[in-house]
Amino acid sequence: MRKKTSPAEGPEGFVYQCRLSLSSATVNMVADLIRGHLRKIGSRWRKLTPGKIAVIVLAILRHDQRLCDMAGGNDVSASTVRRWLLEVVGLLAARAPRxxxxxxxxxxxxxxxxxxxxxxxxxxxxxxxxxxxxxxxxxxxxxxxxxxxxxxxxxxxxxxxxxxxxxxxxxxxxxxxxxxxxxxxxxxxxxxxxxxxxxxxxxxxxxxxxxxxxxxxxxxxxxxxxxxxxxxxxxxxxxxxxxxxxxxxxxxxxMNTRHATTLLRALLVLTNAEVSR
Known part of the structure; x- marks a missing residue:
């Protein structure tokens, strides 16, 4: 997502900005997971780069951003953002320790x-x-x-x-x-x-x-x-x-217990990546 330094003008140019309060190491970790997954499944391209996909997914998880808002701001559909979200959550949950x-x-x-x-x-x-x-x-x-x-x-x-x-x-x-x-x-x-x-x-x-x-x-x-x-x-x-x-x-x-378990375990991995006492 491009950083806006000047205020928007006009009725069609309003910009909603939100600071993602996460470290760059966490964003890079998620982006690397996406890159590895794309190589594994042989996907040749995505609408956005793995780094931007990681930022979108983390914004939804961290700040509870609506899917349609994140989709409209990045010229993709809400169903595409939902697919990215489920994909990344599954990749993160697989790294949760037994x-x-x-x-x-x-x-x-x-x-x-x-x-x-x-x-x-x-x-x-x-x-x-x-x-x-x-x-x-x-x-x-x-x-x-x-x-x-x-x-x-x-x-x-x-x-x-x-x-x-x-x-x-x-x-x-x-x-x-x-x-x-x-x-x-x-x-x-x-x-x-x-x-x-x-x-x-x-x-x-x-x-x-x-x-x-x-x-x-x-x-x-x-x-x-x-x-x-x-x-x-x-x-x-x-x-x-x-x-x-x-x-x-x-x-x-x-959601049901199975999907909630996957979500919480994905957040566990992100929390451990972000917090270390």
Whole structure:
């Protein structure tokens, strides 16, 4: 996209400008992925260069730009921009790490603990029985549940497949066999009270959570202090989710769990390329 340095004149010359708050390294990474894909499929040309396609797709993901707006500003159709978007999202999602590989990478770097938490990505409410499982009684909204692991500094290392919003975090963790994967990698995890009871081996736990008070059994001072220590160490996990949700396309997710999983994993790769603590 050509940079405009002078104001537009005339009723047909209005220009909408938006600053893409991403590093050039991220744009170049996406452009290189597109070039490699074009060589692989034997495509001889595209309407725009891989660099411009990368900028258009990143603008949609980062700022939630409308497809028709990006298409009209670059003399292409909205269906072409949609095809580019799906193509790039698929290429990025294929680079997202698997759980076992992500944990082994942390072990090789000398890490001993990861941070485990879940987040709800809100979806636009639709009518019909198919959207009822997406209603979260905890958050009182419709959405999709994702689990994520971050390192001690808050860098995202893995994100799970999407689950309906009514699912619980502990059920999703059991489905992904997180305890077994952590033991294989020789790592421990810190989690919030939503994961109490997840670890099935209390004698040799790999997941440390706070203590939950019950009726007639309030927490002691030592238990409250332990909860504060766990919460303080887990604070970095919220930074990882905040970095992920900076991609404004997540503000209007309206898709099934399979496509939402592909989108979130693509954004995970872009977040790791953009943020390094």
């Amino acid at each position: 759980l076992d590989r992500a944990l082994r990478k942390i072990t090789r770097k000398g890490g001993v603990v990861v941070l485990l938490d879940g987040t709800l990505v809100r979806t636009r409410r639709r009518t019909g029985d198919e959207n009822r499982p997406n209603y979260s009684g905890k958050h009182k909204v419709h959405g999709l549940l994702f689990l994520a692991l971050t390192d001690e500094k808050g860098n995202l290392v893995w994100i799970s497949a999407a689950k309906p919003g009514r699912s619980s975090e502990i059920t999703a963790a059991r489905h992904n066999k997180i305890c077994a994967k952590l033991r294989e990698a020789g790592l421990g995890a810190l989690a919030d009270l939503g994961f109490v009871g997840l670890d099935d081996d209390p004698d040799d736990p790999v997941i440390v959570t706070g203590r939950r008070a019950s009726r007639g059994h309030p927490l002691t001072k030592a238990q409250k202090e332990a909860n504060r220590l766990v919460s303080r160490e887990r604070a970095a996990n919220e930074h990882g989710f905040a970095d992920l949700k900076n991609w404004r396309i997540l503000t209007k997710v309206r």
